[in-house]
Amino acid sequence: MSRILVARVVVGSLFLFGCWIAYTQNRGGAPAALTINKVKDDLYEIEGDGGNVAVYITSEGVILVDDKYDRDFDNIMAKVKSVTSQPVKYILSTHHHEDHSGGNSKFLPAGAEIISTAQARSNIVEHKQSNASPGMVGARVVFTQETAVFLGGKEVRARYFGRGHTNGDAMVYFPALRTIHTGDLMAGSTPLIDYPGGGSLAEWAKTLDEAMKWDFDTVIPGHGPVTTKANLLTYRNNVEKLRIRAAGLIREGKSQEDVGKVMQAEFGWTPTSLQMQWSLPGMMAELK
Numbered sequence: 001m002s003r004i005l006v007a008r009v010v011v012g013s014l015f016l017f018g019c020w021i022a023y024t025q026n027r028g029g030a031p032a033a034l035t036i037n038k039v040k041d042d043l044y045e046i047e048g049d050g051g052n053v054a055v056y057i058t059s060e061g062v063i064l065v066d067d068k069y070d071r072d073f074d075n076i077m078a079k080v081k082s083v084t085s086q087p088v089k090y091i092l093s094t095h096h097h098e099d100h101s102g103g104n105s106k107f108l109p110a111g112a113e114i115i116s117t118a119q120a121r122s123n124i125v126e127h128k129q130s131n132a133s134p135g136m137v138g139a140r141v142v143f144t145q146e147t148a149v150f151l152g153g154k155e156v157r158a159r160y161f162g163r164g165h166t167n168g169d170a171m172v173y174f175p176a177l178r179t180i181h182t183g184d185l186m187a188g189s190t191p192l193i194d195y196p197g198g199g200s201l202a203e204w205a206k207t208l209d210e211a212m213k214w215d216f217d218t219v220i221p222g223h224g225p226v227t228t229k230a231n232l233l234t235y236r237n238n239v240e241k242l243r244i245r246a247a248g249l250i251r252e253g254k255s256q257e258d259v260g261k262v263m264q265a266e267f268g269w270t271p272t273s274l275q276m277q278w279s280l281p282g283m284m285a286e287l288k
């Protein structure tokens with residue numbers, strides 16, 4: 001290979017790496033260290049290397065929300081064992097992305113039952129995430145609107161409120177603890193609309209409005225630290241502000257490049273982000 005070609009391959013690899021790292025951190029390589037934090041009584045969350053995992057302990061087993069990448073299985077199990085000797089019985093999946101559902105391939109054979117929306121399962125089976133590993137495994141039990149798990153006298157609900165990040169995002173509710181897990185309907189500081197995965201910026205705020213009707217005060221987002229219902233509302237309002245701004249520009253006839261520049265300047269998108277790859281072309285079509 002010529003030196004120039006080698007340089008191009010390296011730059012190209014760095015570009016792809018940069019896109020993913022911007023959102024999920026540490027794509028490839030050894031499993032990253034994880035941290036576990038107490039949220040409320042019997043509820044913990046595990047951060048690091050992919051989406052936040054909720055850990056709900058009951059007297060008959062543990063219920064998780066999401067399971068990161070398959071490479072994180074041992075580290076997740078070690079963190080769970082640091083707070084309980086109960087086995088993991090159920091995993092409620094928020095959506096099909098590998099940084100939230102990649103661990104299914106390890107947890108299913110280990111004896112956990114995995115539950116997701118029917119759409120999230122289809123998105124895995126149809127490999128809708130272009131940069132996901134080929135060996136991903138979908139949930140074995142699915143629902144379309146709402147489901148609940150009752151274990152050890154405790155209840156966890158999962159509900160599909162509408163499109164947003166993808167077309168199959170579930171949000172999860174721990175009613176006794178007035179806490180929810182949003183999946184990537186709240187993640188980071190700015191929304192990633194996965195249009196190839198059926199996402200919708202036009203619907204996103206409406207979807208969050210429905211979820212806000214649950215009675216809760218604490219929010220485990222898909223990525224980032226545990227936060228409050230008030231901050232979820234702020235996030236929702238920022239999504240709506242972004243939609244209105246982008247729709248205005250698109251209706252003025254601005255080019256995709258120009259809309260991208262405004263998203264960079266006003267909403268913190270970076271040139272190599274997944275927002276630029278997955279969200280911008282779809283927004284141009286959806287909002288015109």
Ligand SMILES: [Zn+2]
Binds near residue numbers: 095097100165
């Ligand atoms: Zn996601």
